[in-house]
Amino acid sequence: MQNSDQALPVKDRRPHALGDLKIIPDEIICSMLEHLTPRDVGRLACVSSVMYIFCNEEPLWMSLCLKKASGLLQYKGSWKKTALHLEDPPIEYDESCTRLLHFDGFYSPFLYRRYYRCHTVLDGFSFDSQLVKRKKIVTREEFDRECAEEPILLSGLADTWPARNTWTIDQLLTRYGDTAFRISQRSVRSISMKFKDYVAYMNVQHDEDPLYIFDYKFGENAQGLLEDYRVPDLFQEDLFNVLDGDMRPSYRWVIIGPQRSGASWHVDPALTSAWNTLLCGRKRWALYPPGRVPLGVTVHVNEDDGDVNIETPSSLEWWLDFYPLLADDDKPIECTQLPGETIVVPSGWWHCILNLETTIAVTQNFVDSKNFEFVCLDFAPGYRHKGVCRAGLLALEEESLEGGGKNTSAGDHDMSYPDLTRKEKRVRVNRCGEIQNHEEDTNGVSKNYNSSKQDFSYDINFLAKFLDEDRDHYNFPWSSGNCTGKREMREWLYKLWVGKPEMRELIWKGACLALNAGKWLELLEEICNFHKLPTLTAEEKLPVGNGSNPVYLMADCVVKIFVEGGFESSIYGLGTEV
Known part of the structure; x- marks a missing residue:
């Protein structure tokens, strides 16, 4: 006969409360809820006890609030209250009904780790080793x-x-x-x-x-x-x-x-x-x-404009x-x-x-x-060099490495780093939340993280090898991740050229990286030779201003090379200029 004082086992309420959704990991469920409206999350909280727990998490309501908020924000004591206050019209509710309900029989390692991070204190979080x-x-x-x-x-x-x-x-x-x-x-x-x-x-x-x-x-x-x-x-x-x-x-x-x-x-x-x-x-x-x-970071490189996105x-x-x-x-x-x-x-x-x-x-x-x-290199069009600057050779396809991308004489600038999984010009690593056997997977991550060493040099000559020199450096998609626009970048280089003549050798190197200025200078010299124009001086070899076509001011003439929009657009632009 069972002792009446013995505690009965607590039944796992997750399968019954979630129904067909029980096969979905808690992390995915939480991610899905972030795509709902606050009103729909409120309705879903009434479906079952487990959904009630998911739908009353403060991190969820913080995400919902920040997706809707703009301008001046006033925190109302909780993210749920703040999010509901931003609804149109604002949702008011009785304070007596806001006390959270509690249910036994449900345990989520994902929710627990998140709750722990929300409430942990860092007073003693420091280390004796100061390596910097x-x-x-x-x-x-x-x-x-x-x-x-x-x-x-x-x-x-x-x-x-x-x-x-x-x-x-x-x-x-x-x-x-x-x-x-x-x-x-x-x-x-x-x-x-x-x-x-x-x-x-x-x-x-x-x-x-x-x-x-x-x-x-x-x-x-x-x-x-x-x-x-x-x-x-x-x-x-x-x-x-x-x-x-x-x-x-x-x-x-x-x-x-x-x-x-x-x-x-x-x-x-x-x-x-x-x-x-x-x-x-x-x-x-x-x-x-x-x-x-x-470890834990994923780098995405857009192959169209070179924009780098980091997860x-x-x-x-x-x-x-x-x-x-x-x-x-x-x-x-x-x-x-x-x-x-x-x-x-x-x-x-x-x-x-x-x-x-x-x-x-x-x-x-x-x-x-x-x-x-x-900085000039990062402004240049293309994608390979941007990825390499941030993710090393992991940003390249295997065939790129075989084609001579590896540096064999980087000298004092050599740095090696762990080689992670390489697919579609991105770096992938396992997330901690996916680890089942801590000891076993820790060793697995460590082995993966140290699987091989490859040469990488944060040297401008090495990194410049990955520039796409065939791309038109005036008529190209501009990376949305760049901190300034194309026109501003061109004007910046020209202002430096005029205002800091003592730095022109360095500025020219930067202009060759960002504008492919050497290519345009070769075309200009051909034009000058064909039309018997005066010989270029050192001060005249950088394009002026911030326009979308290279323009050169010479002693008694102006040369404009039409490159924007292809041949037909160039002919139209030439006619307009004339």
Whole structure:
């Protein structure tokens, strides 16, 4: 006879509650729900107990809210309330009915891991090993000689800034409480929050990837912040400075975020370099050299316009779920950044940042003589070189490697990296959520991650081998991921050509990468020889302005080479010009 005090086994309610949907993994179900409207999710929550659990997850409602939100956002205490408030008309409901129901007999590892990430604290989340070099203030000569090609933590650069004392949450709240700041782009729409509303959100949120302020127009909305810091002398050279107003790509941001927020794995736009100074809190950094794609990241390269799209887990998810799978040799360069320290991220380096507590920072991207050619290369049309710059030789097909893509004499710039699965010019890795046997699959991932080594050099001459030189560099699809437009890029090069004659040798190299300027110069010389025009001077060999056809100003004539739209369009354009 069974003891009446013995607990009866809890019956798994998932098969009955989901019916035919029971064969679908929880992760896919959650992804499907994100494509519904808030009203439909509310209706679906009434179908069964398990659907009720799925449909009342805060991460789901955060996603639904951010897909609909635009402009000024005000957090209503939960993402479900906020999303329903954005409905047209807003959905009001009785507070007495909002207490969540609880059901036994259902366990989801996926939902549990997500819940854990939402509520974990990072007070002790740090490491003793500081692998990024740390230095006091260095001279420009020392920096160029020792620090320009690897990440470095510099102290002392911000000691005299007013921001060292005034950039705290309380003081910024007093000064800019009613000022709206742009929020990290979790949505295709532009979202902003008043600072007082954002602070209220920070104090109550439990998001696995919290919103954070990432505002590139803070200098327009809160000009006093620009007076609180100055660009360190080491980074005064910025070749984008010749562009005025809206023509200049976004380059400076104020960054404010709570614990668990951060930036997932990425390479900075246009292969620019960056400095980031922390004023409050602690940040955890992980970095990989160019071409070494982190575990858990997928790189897609569009073969039409070269746009590079990156799929990556959130910063917190990567640290909790992927970092433990790495062998010691595969771990990134790491450090914990402290208030007053400035980290420098060179061109092309992958980096991921996790805020260990509420942080306030300022960062700027820049183009100098060290990374100028890489930026010009990234502007060039085509897809192979863009993928190679970010994903190394993994971005290539097998036959491309056999055709001589491998570098056999990269010299001091050689870097090797793990070879992952290569298909359709993308890098694939297993996601942690798919792992069944932890020990067995950890070894499998490690073996896959280290399956072979291939030569890769983040050297401009090596990377330029992957340019598509046959493509028309004036009449081509422009990558939507580029940080500036075609016309702005051309005008930038010409302004540099005119304004910085001492740098013309370097500017010409960049123009050959971005515009294939050497090709157009050969055509121009043929035209000049045929029509017996004056010999070109060194100052005249770069196309002028920002038009869609190369134009050259010579001593007593103007030469325009019609290339846009093919032969018929060129003839029509010539007639219009005449």
